[in-house]
Amino acid sequence: MPFSPSRRALLAAFAGLATLPYARAARAQTPAQGKITVAGWSKPISEITNLLVEPDKGFFKEQGLELVYLPGAGGGDAIRNLLSGQADVAFTDPGSFFMALDKGEPLRAIYDIYPQNVFNVVSLKSKNITRPEDLRGKRIGVYSLSSGTRQNLLVLLHRAGLTESDVEIVVTGVLNFAPLIQGQVDALAATDTGLLVGRRRGLGEVNVIEVRDHLNISSDMFVVRESTYQQQQPLLRAFLKAYRDSAVWMMANPDEAATLAMKRAIDGTDRDMNAAVIQLRNAAAQAIPGPDGARRPLGAFDMAAWQQAANVYHQLGLIQRPIDVSRVLDMRLLPEAINE
Incomplete structure (x- = not known):
């Protein structure tokens, strides 16, 4: 059943878009683009339900992608799995990202998953x-x-x-x-x-x-190797479109997400707990408004806040070299507004 105008408006507001044709029957088939492996910082837990429901919802399939989730034990683990070639994208935290850059690893962040520090x-x-x-x-x-x-x-x-x-x-x-x-x-x-x-x-x-x-910086983002960024931009665009759609779905349908988490998440046996966790993650995913109060699209980086964070990491001695975030944060692959 197509969404009502009010539901469409809600989804568009979440995504920072003018319109978002979200009725599944209306989506055009996308040519197959290939498999994409995400190295996570955790096992498949309820707070990443929007990724785990791919067998049920098919957000990535509709973009021509086969999604594989590679569990990890921390953001540094996700970075290591990325650098070893076991994954195409790392779901990681800013500290792990900064420390890898400090060691000279050629990385680029392409989507701010949780702009709020959790x-x-x-x-x-x-x-x-x-x-x-x-x-x-x-x-x-x-x-x-x-x-x-x-x-x-x-x-x-x-x-x-x-x-x-x-x-x-x-x-x-x-x-x-x-x-x-x-x-x-x-x-x-x-x-x-x-x-x-x-x-x-x-x-x-x-x-x-x-x-x-003490330091209000994003909690997690998607990071790729520079070579992947340069060579696989269509694949990454499709991935970010699918992920953004999955995030918008979870914001608009937290009850359904909580129910599906019971089937897909290893810690999802308590539906009420799932609902509470999903509510927190939906809130953390909201983009922080810009200086003019305008809502940023989902996934957009607050460049000033990120530069401040990189400066603090350097000042505190957590990294040895200063980082110019404008060289390693990239929003050019973010999903753009879609016309009906």
């Missing part, structure tokens, strides 16, 4: 950890040593005049709050969805240090 550091109230300075001498859990949780923890430590040697970092795994609840760590570097899961699993009263209060 990272935090969580501790039980009894630990009295309320500021980054309070982390000195503490045992702190991270999802993995190559994850955005560790990169953002390093930012907080440097903001407080601390280094990694001032704390003990412990790998706890993704979305695992058991070590915190059981007292095995004093604090846990996590994400908004991780905190949500932890609270649903009996975390209790906690203090939360939000990284965005």
Whole structure:
């Protein structure tokens, strides 16, 4: 059934487009373009439901693509799988991206997945950890040593005049709050969805240090090798179009997404939990308005914010060389407005 005008307007607003012909029957068939492998930072979990429902919704198939998702354990893992040739696109975090660039890797970011910073550091109230300075001498859990949780923890430590040697970092795994609840760590570097899961699993009263209060930078983006960017632009355009359509679908249909996550996500057995996680990810995907208040299209980079973040990483010594983000962030492949 075609969408009503109000639904079309909603979808167009999400995508930053004038119109978006979203009725599936109206989509033109796209010639086959090939297989595309996405190296993820996680296993197939509910917060990436819009990717996982490809067998059900066929967003990538309609662009002539066969989508393959390669699980990982952190944004650094996604970058390594990209650089090794196992994947065409990395779903990774800014810290892992900056550090790879600092090592001279020829990479380019082509889509800002979550413009909002979703990272935090969580501790039980009894630990009295309320500021980054309070982390000195503490045992702190991270999802993995190559994850955005560790990169953002390093930012907080440097903001407080601390280094990694001032704390003990412990790998706890993704979305695992058991070590915190059981007292095995004093604090846990996590994400908004991780905190949500932890609270649903009996975390209790906690203090939360939000990284965005210290450095508000995007949480994840799509990154490709420079050679892929130069040689496979039609493939990448089709990929970004399909991904944007999948993101818009999840924003407009969170209930359906929560139901499908029960079938497709390894952590999706609780539909109410799925719905809450999807709501957080839909919010994080919203593009931050420009200086004039105008909504940016989904996937667009806030270049000023990204440059500030790169400068901070350099100033704090997390990377050794300054990065000019205008040379490594590219919006030329983003989906454009489509006329009916």
